[in-house]
Amino acid sequence: MNIKITGTGSYIPKGIEKNEDFYSHEFLNADGSTINHPNEVIVEKFKAITGISERRYADKQLTSSDLGFLAAQKAIEDAKIDPETIDYIICAHNFGDVKSDTIQTDVLPCLASRVKHSLRIKNPKCVAYDILFGCPGWVEGVIQAQAFIKAGMAKRCLVIGSETLSRVVDKHDRDSMIYSDGAGATIVEATDEEGGILAHNTASFTFDEAYYLFFGKSNNQDLEKDTRYIKMHGRKIYEFALNNVPLAMKECLDSSGVDIKDVKKILIHQANEKMDEAIIKRFYRLYKTPEPEGVMPMSIHKLGNSSVATVPTLFDLIRNNKLENQHIEKGDVIIFASVGGGMHINAIVYKY
Known part of the structure; x- marks a missing residue:
């Protein structure tokens, strides 16, 4: 038995935030003092270091669990499986669902439960839970899925990584230009095919x-x-x-x-x-x-x-x-x- 990724899907938001869009921001130092460089210089130096020229922001009506659901749909379709046969849904994120123009995170119920609800999966034995593990969360979710399968506790898992970082950034901090929104999902399952983890x-x-x-x-x-x-x-x-x-x-x-x-x-x-x-x-x-x-x-x-x-x-x-x-x-x-x-x-x- 090998454990492989048999389906993938992603959701890349349509909203494009270009570097030039930050020219009008008021960037400040951590102590609140003024940065003695024009924004054009700040942004150009940022691009030279990070390589980022654009990033994606989710539509206002969508939350992180929505993005995860949209990516999961594609992964399920790509793997050509019945979602009722999924044993675990593992959703990696860091800040829960943060609605646009609000400051409060929402993790009740957990995002994995929300995704399962949106997928209309009836099977109660499909266990849905979240993982908070920083940026390595999706990779760790795949590692956990493999462990469940190797232990005989599962045959098929859905592992999602979803985030709307644009809603938890300080717009007065230069580092805010790094962050973006999006979701990726994978079906991880036991197979007789060669390869895998x-x-x-x-x-x-x-x-x-x-x-x-x-x-x-x-x-x-x-x-x-x-x-x-x-x-x-x-x-x-x-x-x-x-x-x-x-x-x-x-x-x-x-x-x-x-x-x-x-x-x-x-x-x-x-x-x-x-x-x-x-x-x-x-x-x-x-x-x-x-x-x-x-x-x-x-x-x-x-x-x-x-x-x-x-x-x-x-x-x-x-x-x-x-x-x-x-x-x-x-x-x-x-x-x-x-x-x-x-x-x-x-x-x-x-x-x-």
């Missing part, structure tokens, strides 16, 4: 690193003091990722028995193009092997950082030949990897 690796670094990503007040000191927004210590995250993600990926690949030269694609969580490029370079340097051209597909330029949705959306785009000059074929070895709030790191070696 070959190895996985997860680690949580919390001793000094737990609060590298956190909820904090706005840079605008005049706003409500009790309202919190997503914040990060960017330099610390950058250094943490460079020092730890390549090692976690190597540990995972080594345990899979796959040679580094047989890795065709690395689908890594994307929050910063320069950081991801440095991670991949360090990863291949650990094997004293040159980095193959095109090994790391990128979607960040147009889609931004949609947290848990980034990796499954990227996988879905490549599977459906919707990413220029990127494709995968049967038998190709892929590494899924992510790093994010917690601080968590995980990776999966997967044979397509």
Whole structure:
């Protein structure tokens, strides 16, 4: 028995927020002081570091669970399965359903229950629950699905990553330009087909690193003091990722028995193009092997950082030949990897 992803789907919001749209924002330092650079300079420097020129924002009437439902529908259709046969629905997110123009998150009921309700699944034995694991949430959801299947507790799982980060950002913080909305979904199931999950690796670094990503007040000191927004210590995250993600990926690949030269694609969580490029370079340097051209597909330029949705959306785009000059074929070895709030790191070696 092998455990494979048999269907994928994604929902990419229609709303496009371009870098130029931030020219009119009032960006401030963390202490509320004025930044002594025009916004055009701030935005251009941001693009040079992150690679982001556009990001997607969800329509006002849609919430994160709605995006997850829309992606799940596509994954179910792609896998050609009866949704009543799904044993687990695992929904990765970080902030629940945040309605547009509000400040309160809603996680009652959990988002997985909402998705199951929207899918009109009657089977009570289809267990629906959420996972809060930072940006690596979808990858961890797939790892949990595999564990359920290997333990004989399930045959088929739906794993979703969905987020509307645009609704929890501080518009006075330059880092707000990174975040976007979206959803990706996958069907993970037992199959007699060759391939599937070959190895996985997860680690949580919390001793000094737990609060590298956190909820904090706005840079605008005049706003409500009790309202919190997503914040990060960017330099610390950058250094943490460079020092730890390549090692976690190597540990995972080594345990899979796959040679580094047989890795065709690395689908890594994307929050910063320069950081991801440095991670991949360090990863291949650990094997004293040159980095193959095109090994790391990128979607960040147009889609931004949609947290848990980034990796499954990227996988879905490549599977459906919707990413220029990127494709995968049967038998190709892929590494899924992510790093994010917690601080968590995980990776999966997967044979397509």
